[in-house]
Amino acid sequence: MASKSKDDILAAVRRQRVPETPLPSLDGPWIAYPDRAAQFAAMLEFVGGCCVRVEGVEQLNAQLAELPVWNDAKKTVSLVEGVGRSTFDLAAVADPHELEDVDFAILPGQFGVAENGAVWIDDRNLRHRVLPFIVQHLALVVRAGELIDTMHAAYERLRFDGPGFGVFISGPSKTADIEQSLVIGAHGPRSLTVFLMV
Amino acid sequence: MPSVGLFIPCYVDQFYPRVGLATVELLERFGCQVEFPEAQTCCGQPMANTGCADLVAPIARRFVEIFAPYDYVVCPSGSCVSMVRNHYGEYFDHDPTFERLRPRVMELCEFLTEVLGIERVEGRFPHRVGLHQSCHGLRELRLASSSEIVGPAHNRTRRLLESLEGIELSELKRPDECCGFGGTFAVAEEAVSCMMGLDRIADHEQAGTEVLTGNDMSCLMHLEGLLRRQHKPIRVMHVAEILQSAMLAGAAT
Amino acid sequence: MTTHASHTTDHAPQAALFVADDKRAHWHDGALWFVRAKRDRAAQALPEWERLRETASQIKLHTLSRLAEYLEQFEASAHRLGATVHWARDAAEHNEIVLSILQRHGARRLVKSKSMLTEECHLNPFLERHGISVVDTDLGERIVQLAGEPPSHIVLPAIHRTKEDVGRIFHEHLHTEEGASDPKYLAEAARQHLREKFLEADAALTGVNFAVAETGGFVVCTNEGNADLGVSLPKLHIASMGIEKLVPCAEHLGVFLRLLARSATGQPITTYSSHFHGPVSGGELHIVLVDNGRTPIMGSDEFRRSLSCIRCGACMNTCPVYRRSGGHSYSATVPGPIGSILSPARDARAHGSLPFACSLCGSCTDVCPVKIDLHHQLLAWRHEIAARGLLPISKKLPMRLASIVLGHRWLYELSGRIGRWIMPKLPRWMIYNRFNAWGRQRELPEPPRESFRERYRRRNGSAHGK
Numbered sequence: 001m002a003s004k005s006k007d008d009i010l011a012a013v014r015r016q017r018v019p020e021t022p023l024p025s026l027d028g029p030w031i032a033y034p035d036r037a038a039q040f041a042a043m044l045e046f047v048g049g050c051c052v053r054v055e056g057v058e059q060l061n062a063q064l065a066e067l068p069v070w071n072d073a074k075k076t077v078s079l080v081e082g083v084g085r086s087t088f089d090l091a092a093v094a095d096p097h098e099l100e101d102v103d104f105a106i107l108p109g110q111f112g113v114a115e116n117g118a119v120w121i122d123d124r125n126l127r128h129r130v131l132p133f134i135v136q137h138l139a140l141v142v143r144a145g146e147l148i149d150t151m152h153a154a155y156e157r158l159r160f161d162g163p164g165f166g167v168f169i170s171g172p173s174k175t176a177d178i179e180q181s182l183v184i185g186a187h188g189p190r191s192l193t194v195f196l197m198v
Numbered sequence: 199m200p201s202v203g204l205f206i207p208c209y210v211d212q213f214y215p216r217v218g219l220a221t222v223e224l225l226e227r228f229g230c231q232v233e234f235p236e237a238q239t240c241c242g243q244p245m246a247n248t249g250c251a252d253l254v255a256p257i258a259r260r261f262v263e264i265f266a267p268y269d270y271v272v273c274p275s276g277s278c279v280s281m282v283r284n285h286y287g288e289y290f291d292h293d294p295t296f297e298r299l300r301p302r303v304m305e306l307c308e309f310l311t312e313v314l315g316i317e318r319v320e321g322r323f324p325h326r327v328g329l330h331q332s333c334h335g336l337r338e339l340r341l342a343s344s345s346e347i348v349g350p351a352h353n354r355t356r357r358l359l360e361s362l363e364g365i366e367l368s369e370l371k372r373p374d375e376c377c378g379f380g381g382t383f384a385v386a387e388e389a390v391s392c393m394m395g396l397d398r399i400a401d402h403e404q405a406g407t408e409v410l411t412g413n414d415m416s417c418l419m420h421l422e423g424l425l426r427r428q429h430k431p432i433r434v435m436h437v438a439e440i441l442q443s444a445m446l447a448g449a450a451t
Numbered sequence: 452m453t454t455h456a457s458h459t460t461d462h463a464p465q466a467a468l469f470v471a472d473d474k475r476a477h478w479h480d481g482a483l484w485f486v487r488a489k490r491d492r493a494a495q496a497l498p499e500w501e502r503l504r505e506t507a508s509q510i511k512l513h514t515l516s517r518l519a520e521y522l523e524q525f526e527a528s529a530h531r532l533g534a535t536v537h538w539a540r541d542a543a544e545h546n547e548i549v550l551s552i553l554q555r556h557g558a559r560r561l562v563k564s565k566s567m568l569t570e571e572c573h574l575n576p577f578l579e580r581h582g583i584s585v586v587d588t589d590l591g592e593r594i595v596q597l598a599g600e601p602p603s604h605i606v607l608p609a610i611h612r613t614k615e616d617v618g619r620i621f622h623e624h625l626h627t628e629e630g631a632s633d634p635k636y637l638a639e640a641a642r643q644h645l646r647e648k649f650l651e652a653d654a655a656l657t658g659v660n661f662a663v664a665e666t667g668g669f670v671v672c673t674n675e676g677n678a679d680l681g682v683s684l685p686k687l688h689i690a691s692m693g694i695e696k697l698v699p700c701a702e703h704l705g706v707f708l709r710l711l712a713r714s715a716t717g718q719p720i721t722t723y724s725s726h727f728h729g730p731v732s733g734g735e736l737h738i739v740l741v742d743n744g745r746t747p748i749m750g751s752d753e754f755r756r757s758l759s760c761i762r763c764g765a766c767m768n769t770c771p772v773y774r775r776s777g778g779h780s781y782s783a784t785v786p787g788p789i790g791s792i793l794s795p796a797r798d799a800r801a802h803g804s805l806p807f808a809c810s811l812c813g814s815c816t817d818v819c820p821v822k823i824d825l826h827h828q829l830l831a832w833r834h835e836i837a838a839r840g841l842l843p844i845s846k847k848l849p850m851r852l853a854s855i856v857l858g859h860r861w862l863y864e865l866s867g868r869i870g871r872w873i874m875p876k877l878p879r880w881m882i883y884n885r886f887n888a889w890g891r892q893r894e895l896p897e898p899p900r901e902s903f904r905e906r907y908r909r910r911n912g913s914a915h916g917k
Contacts, residue, residue: 016750116719163729188676249837380810423893
């Protein structure tokens with residue numbers, strides 16, 4: 001039955017006369033920001049996040065200690081070496097439902113996009129895909145050298161040659177579904193801090 | 199100087215002769231040889247916009263026959279010009295007479311600025327004027343840049359108006375929102391149409407508009423109808439009337 | 452307020468009901484204009500905006516021109532990643548496929564993130580009839596689900612509801628405090644309520660914003676994170692997508708992700724743009740490819756471009772009619788300008804009034820991130836409806852009469868003269884009555900004694916022009 005439907009749909013598609021249209025070039029020039037870090041920080045703030053520039057792990061930990069949500073967090077996990085602390089062993093968690101009460105997670109971001117304040121993370125070392133979404137507060141650590149201008153540059157870097165999950169995260173979870181008034185913390189993290197490491 | 203066939207929309211002919219006369223006088227003042235071919239009636243837009251393409255075809259053929267002899271066809275309405283230029287194609291199938299005529303059918307301010315190259319109009323109009331940007335002139339003829347498009351801003355009609363001595367143009371909160379006329383839409387969707395019109399009027403009121411103008415008398419007829427019912431003090435004039443009376447006033451001083 | 456229960460699918464009377472509540476209609480208009488203004492600021496910030504729109508449009512048209520190849524490529528790539536691809540000719544088949552997957556897993560509780568396709572297929576009532584509980588997890592969708600009504604906007608499903616409305620709905624269903632209407636408080640209540648639903652779900656269903664033929668993956672965009680929370684707790688993920696959602700390569704995603712959120716809400720990108728390539732480890736991913744009336748549109752030169760739609764909702768936010776009549780006045784899954792093109796393609800008789808619910812202002816065409824010529828398609832639909840003989844007599848007859856008058860100069864001049872002569876002589880009640888829709892709120896122009904042509908003749912001293 002399924003393959004009959006496939007044949008029917010493909011036959012119907014092939015029956016339609018659609019004029020040939022060439023694929024357009026994606027070569028630039030696209031917008032380039034003179035100060036990517038400043039643009040990234042401004043966009044992140046615009047989408048409700050917070051960008052903290054730090055020089056090295058030591059300063060990062062000092063800044064972290066200034067965050068009330070970090071200080072109030074009981075159950076935490078960090079996947080960035082030397083940053084913050086983990087109160088449990090993520091590797092020992094078999095069922096993602098057990099992550100429901102995690103207050104704070106610190107995860108590595110691979111790169112940031114200046115035009116929209118987004119950070120790319122993938123599930124290669126997350127163990128559970130749900131981690132960045134289920135926690136109450138999220139911090140991402142990105143190297144300042146890993147900032148790019150636009151999404152075009154982002155896809156030049158990304159390779160999707162096997163199974164996996166990856167996500168651009170731009171700011172904390174939010175909704176404006178009640179009278180267009182912005183509420184931060186819809187289903188996912190109530191705050192997002194990006195530590196930009198110089 | 200080019201010969202100009204004057205294309206006067208049917209409702210202007212019947213209800214707003216002063217707009218037609220202002221157009222003639224304005225064009226003559228700029229040295230054009232103007233002729234009004236009396237065989238014309240209507241461009242057929244009401245039928246086309248209702249979907250009745252079969253009723254439009256004979257009207258369109260008549261139109262092209264009547265206006266083909268002129269160098270230019272000028273009309274004080276962006277909407278009627280757009281009907282001919284952008285929507286007559288389907289009735290002609292690349293007919294050479296039509297294709298020759300098509301780009302020469304022009305809205306008044308478009309003709310003044312593009313063909314005659316007029317940058318400024320010597321005249322005086324000491325009033326606060328609100329420009330209603332009619333949609334078809336805006337988005338079908340691109341007489342001005344629309345607020346949705348990203349790029350350099352331009353506005354032919356506004357430029358001409360701004361060149362008048364003593365004029366002040368009011369600044370709207372929504373510079374190019376539709377007034378809700380929309381041809382038969384004004385009647386078929388009466389409630390929404392009137393709400394749209396009243397909202398435009400409210401915007402002009404907050405902006406301090408004394409004289410409401412535009413390139414299309416149809417939109418202005420709708421807005422004027424609302425204004426008169428509500429006894430509001432805003433006056434309505436077609437842009438041709440403003441330019442013409444400003445030139446007269448300028449010449450008198 | 453809810454119009455799906457009313458008897459007519461005609462837009463005008465339902466719009467008039469919405470407009471009659473002037474305060475609410477203006478509030479609705481203002482809320483959506485605010486979104487349009489945010490979109491303008493976001494677009495203006497990119498000097499390459501118009502090039503992006505053109506590029507996006509070309510990518511979509513190219514993909515359609517080779518859709519069969521790309522669909523097969525997508526299936527093969529998705530299969531390599533461990534996903535199962537299903538093909539559904541219509542809504543019924545789509546719903547059957549989803550049900551059978553759920554039943555095979557013994558799944559009883561489904562969490563769903565926003566998918567206009569499942570709205571189009573009326574999946575929820577179908578699954579509920581088969582004993583499966585469906586929870587829409589997008590806050591706006593949950594609000595309308597609890598209220599028992601369809602979404603009124605494709606991106607802002609509950610935009611027609613005030614915070615007081617939401618307070619009442621939540622008080623009834625989620626036991627929030629009576630009279631509470633603070634959005635923050637209400638959103639928090641929904642967060643707690645939906646978290647339980649996420650944790651107890653057996654399966655999750657999402658829509659698809661873009662699917663990539665080359666990689667076999669797809670992208671889902673949300674701001675709330677509901678799609679991600681939904682699919683990463685249970686082991687079963689079903690993704691439903693229309694066949695027009697494909698793009699050839701991953702690099703094309705860059706173009707669309709730059710346009711989508713900026714056009715939709717004025718954000719530079721949605722909070723989450725999730726890229727799914729294959730199932731979660733130890734789980735299953737099923738992708739359902741749905742035609743449901745799309746292929747005939749592909750073949751139409753006039754309407755093909757409507758398939759480029761990326762469901763950003765910008766045409767609704769900018770539409771002066773939509774903003775003042777509300778989404779429910781369209782009696783269709785997708786309302787507003789794009790809905791008024793897609794709906795008559797499904798059922799021209801039922802949705803025949805929608806292409807006329809438009810002043811042809813063209814703002815939708817200029818705002819559309821993929822350059823769909825929306826207002827020209829609406830006009831083309833009017834021609835189509837007339838050609839199929841579906842034009843109501845109230846529209847057809849006046850046009851037939853007018854065309855006779857306008858077709859003969861003498862008749863045109865004579866009727867004009869009679870009309871202008873008689874109008875000032877008639878008592879007001881004969882002109883302004885219930886048969887004159889123009890005159891309900893507007894004065895008619897004051898008829899001049901002479902027409903333009905009469906005055907022109909006099910001025911130029913000749914009896915006849917050329």
